[in-house]
Amino acid sequence: MAVKQKVLLLGATGETGTSILKGLQESGNFNIEVLVRPTSANKPSVQKIQEQGIKTWCIDLNESTDLISALSGVDVLISAIGPQDVLQQKKLFKAAKLAGIKRVVPCAFITVAPPNGAMLVRDEKEEVYNDIKLLGIPYTIIDVGYWYQISFPIVPSGKVDYASVIPNNTIHGDGTAPNLLTDLRDIGRFVARIISDDRTLNKYVYTFGDILTEKEIYRIAEELSGEKLESTPMSTEQIEDSVVQAKAAFSQDPQDPMKRMFLYLSEYKLSKYVRKDNRPAYADYLGYLNARSLYPEFTPLSFRDFFAEVLDGKGRKVYSS
Amino acid sequence: MAVKQKVLLLGATGETGTSILKGLQESGNFNIEVLVRPTSANKPSVQKIQEQGIKTWCIDLNESTDLISALSGVDVLISAIGPQDVLQQKKLFKAAKLAGIKRVVPCAFITVAPPNGAMLVRDEKEEVYNDIKLLGIPYTIIDVGYWYQISFPIVPSGKVDYASVIPNNTIHGDGTAPNLLTDLRDIGRFVARIISDDRTLNKYVYTFGDILTEKEIYRIAEELSGEKLESTPMSTEQIEDSVVQAKAAFSQDPQDPMKRMFLYLSEYKLSKYVRKDNRPAYADYLGYLNARSLYPEFTPLSFRDFFAEVLDGKGRKVYSS
Numbered sequence: 053m054a055v056k057q058k059v060l061l062l063g064a065t066g067e068t069g070t071s072i073l074k075g076l077q078e079s080g081n082f083n084i085e086v087l088v089r090p091t092s093a094n095k096p097s098v099q100k101i102q103e104q105g106i107k108t109w110c111i112d113l114n115e116s117t118d119l120i121s122a123l124s125g126v127d128v129l130i131s132a133i134g135p136q137d138v139l140q141q142k143k144l145f146k147a148a149k150l151a152g153i154k155r156v157v158p159c160a161f162i163t164v165a166p167p168n169g170a171m172l173v174r175d176e177k178e179e180v181y182n183d184i185k186l187l188g189i190p191y192t193i194i195d196v197g198y199w200y201q202i203s204f205p206i207v208p209s210g211k212v213d214y215a216s217v218i219p220n221n222t223i224h225g226d227g228t229a230p231n232l233l234t235d236l237r238d239i240g241r242f243v244a245r246i247i248s249d250d251r252t253l254n255k256y257v258y259t260f261g262d263i264l265t266e267k268e269i270y271r272i273a274e275e276l277s278g279e280k281l282e283s284t285p286m287s288t289e290q291i292e293d294s295v296v297q298a299k300a301a302f303s304q305d306p307q308d309p310m311k312r313m314f315l316y317l318s319e320y321k322l323s324k325y326v327r328k329d330n331r332p333a334y335a336d337y338l339g340y341l342n343a344r345s346l347y348p349e350f351t352p353l354s355f356r357d358f359f360a361e362v363l364d365g366k367g368r369k370v371y372s373s
Numbered sequence: 374m375a376v377k378q379k380v381l382l383l384g385a386t387g388e389t390g391t392s393i394l395k396g397l398q399e400s401g402n403f404n405i406e407v408l409v410r411p412t413s414a415n416k417p418s419v420q421k422i423q424e425q426g427i428k429t430w431c432i433d434l435n436e437s438t439d440l441i442s443a444l445s446g447v448d449v450l451i452s453a454i455g456p457q458d459v460l461q462q463k464k465l466f467k468a469a470k471l472a473g474i475k476r477v478v479p480c481a482f483i484t485v486a487p488p489n490g491a492m493l494v495r496d497e498k499e500e501v502y503n504d505i506k507l508l509g510i511p512y513t514i515i516d517v518g519y520w521y522q523i524s525f526p527i528v529p530s531g532k533v534d535y536a537s538v539i540p541n542n543t544i545h546g547d548g549t550a551p552n553l554l555t556d557l558r559d560i561g562r563f564v565a566r567i568i569s570d571d572r573t574l575n576k577y578v579y580t581f582g583d584i585l586t587e588k589e590i591y592r593i594a595e596e597l598s599g600e601k602l603e604s605t606p607m608s609t610e611q612i613e614d615s616v617v618q619a620k621a622a623f624s625q626d627p628q629d630p631m632k633r634m635f636l637y638l639s640e641y642k643l644s645k646y647v648r649k650d651n652r653p654a655y656a657d658y659l660g661y662l663n664a665r666s667l668y669p670e671f672t673p674l675s676f677r678d679f680f681a682e683v684l685d686g687k688g689r690k691v692y693s694s
Binding site for chain 1: 487488489490491500503504506507509511575576655657658659660
């Protein structure tokens with residue numbers, strides 16, 4: 053029997069990290085340990101992880117010696133740190149180099165986008181990827197598009213409001229930009245496959261369950277709900293203006309997490325609906341591998357099935373626990 | 374008969390550009406035009422190009438409308454602009470996007486090195502590559518390692534001094550770092566093949582004639598010259614110190630071209646001999662294609678044959694005309 057790979061996961065209590073932890077457990081192929089920052093140590097979600105018998109390291113990401121201890125014997129280091137904290141990964145990867153980690157998976161897990169100049173959230177990740185390449189550590193970058201869980205419209209009956217983070221029915225531009233979408237719950241299932249695969253070493257990989265335009269999403273929602281949806285248009289110019297405004301607000305107060313968040317959201321819209329970056333053609337251009345081609349035997353959740361569940365009251369509002 | 378690709382070349386009078394122009398002419402597969410900046414318009418080397426009947430566009434790289442005219446109908450845009458001017462390419466590639474160019478080859482043509490953080494000359498190129506990816510233009514990055522012409526030692530008899538740019542016999546570190554080396558004259562021959570090849574679209578490619586350590590280079594030089602070479606060692610610490618000093622001098626006066634040049638040279642040494650970036654393993658890690666594997670039928674000039682020519686008085690000092 054093959055020896056299980058030892059994986060150390062940072063950010064295990066976030067939405068992406070939770071999916072990764074579950075996906076790795078589900079596969080049964082890994083010995084999993086979790087890295088927690090002191091600020092998170094007392095979270096109930098961390099206690100739940102510990103109650104499952106998962107070894108938890110509580111370490112300050114600035115303490116290189118402690119990091120090297122935690123990384124000793126680790127095969128794969130995965131980071132699902134929050135977007136506002138990505139630059140905190142820098143010392144972690146230096147320690148990973150010293151510890152001789154066989155593969156690092158830095159926090160990517162976003163839409164496919166240009167390496168620099170289109171989205172602050174992507175630019176900061178690029179800074180970390182460049183550090184990794186400077187160190188020469190084997191790596192895999194995994195991007196997942198946008199989540200189903202934040203890509204569905206509300207219906208007039210109010211049936212799906214309970215699961216909607218920001219209930220609204222905006223249609224961006226003409227609603228025909230296709231976007232790579234992945235069910236949040238499938239991220240970990242993809243990750244479990246990707247990190248066991250030599251073909252993905254030193255490569256970028258994108259995942260998706262479906263590739264849908266907003267018009268197609270609305271059609272599915274109307275068909276499944278039997279309701280007629282209303283929508284509010286947001287023009288290309290309005291999207292561009294919102295980026296200009298969000299950038300100005302952010303530059304005046306770069307420490308404000310809300311201003312950062314609004315900049316992320318407006319730039320995501322520009323990238324997804326105006327630039328149309330988050331699609332296979334642009335991913336191919338950037339040199340990504342397609343996870344669906346790599347793992348044809350794995351059938352991810354479809355958006356249709358996801359939305360049927362939400363209508364059925366079985367959804368969950370993300371960022372709510 | 375296939376229609377010839379139309380190529381527009383910027384930097385045709387520099388060392389790399391001259392090689393590219395010759396390589397494209399030699400292949401017979403291209404309609405070649407040349408883009409010259411007004412500051413170079415009256416150079417004798419530009420007149421020589423015009424005397425060959427090659428169409429020459431004299432355009433300011435800040436004049437987008439003029440650039441679009443020159444780029445109209447161009448299939449491939451190649452830039453061999455000097456390292457100090459790489460950021461001047463930015464408007465050129467914006468114009469290339471508007472003109473619908475099928476492939477751009479931004480000025481790379483250096484050693485294999487990390488995208489950011491190891492060499493200023495590489496960092497500035499990365500800024501341009503990121504612009505290209507933001508624009509989504511089809512591209513090819515071609516790196517060539519270091520030239521034979523600046524990689525050979527002098528011999529005690531003084532026979533090769535005439536062809537040496539900076540005559541010296543320094544051995545860096547223990548002299549065992551392998552480096553990708555290409556004869557300057559082969560760059561254009563590789564480029565002619567690479568730009569006619571769909572496999573290299575949106576890819577990085579490295580070329581080499583030989584992969585040699587300094588010890589191997591000295592052995593060849595001793596064997597061919599029959600002379601016993603002397604050398605001066607430069608330790609890893611001395612190389613690292615020279616980078617620290619060059620960075621300090623450059624930061625005090627970033628407009629000084631000599632301080633920039635010294636920084637380039639010291640960082641090249643660090644990258645080639647201490648970090649050992651300029652070799653196939655690191656190029657593979659960064660996702661480069663190997664031009665020798667792509668074109669097995671093409672035999673580039675060997676370092677041995679190159680040095681025999683130099684000993685025979687048939688060399689040429691680069692940067693001397």
